[in-house]
Amino acid sequence: MSEGVAVMATIAKGNELLTLINVFTVEPVHQQELVELLSQATQASVRYAKGFVSASLHRSLDGAKVVMYAQWRSVEAYQAMRNTPTAAPFLQKALALAQFEPGMYEVVETFAPAR
């Protein structure tokens, strides 16, 4: 999925990015299917959108949640993507499986271990 390249995202104060932290609540029996749908939507569509910076997909250890942590250049860039139909088939299926709680954030501070 990552084309053989080690892909990483960085979190830092003052990065001037919009951070989306979208929490999906799902029956554990459907967690893997939801992970695959969100992965396909991102791989096939979202990462082509203007202003997209990164997306990191997380699976909860208890099976009941999936979180997409995504970074965009601006609120406008994110909303433009949401209004394009390319990702819609995957996202419609994902929303049929899960409850979706979106949120738009900015980074206040990042903490490192004490020396």
Added chain:
Amino acid sequence: MSEGVAVMATIAKGNELLTLINVFTVEPVHQQELVELLSQATQASVRYAKGFVSASLHRSLDGAKVVMYAQWRSVEAYQAMRNTPTAAPFLQKALALAQFEPGMYEVVETFAPAR
């Protein structure tokens, strides 16, 4: 708070870390106070714990949520910190202000922009 050093966290598949994504829901009038309490708890206590890797505090643009995205070496290290009393005064105040939804995750995949 970050001692003049640019602190950042990185998200990557296969990092073998436990990721905590803890969502606090708060009255917007109390968001700043909650941010300060969580920041103080992390600065004064949590970052000294064994197995702590990083913590990134996020403020929602609508004022209604705060998210702590934290990385630990293991579930055991995180739980050991939760059972020590050092951070308790800050966290007790934080929990009096907010509803708290914790979650333990692993990174499934990180996506970069299409070339």
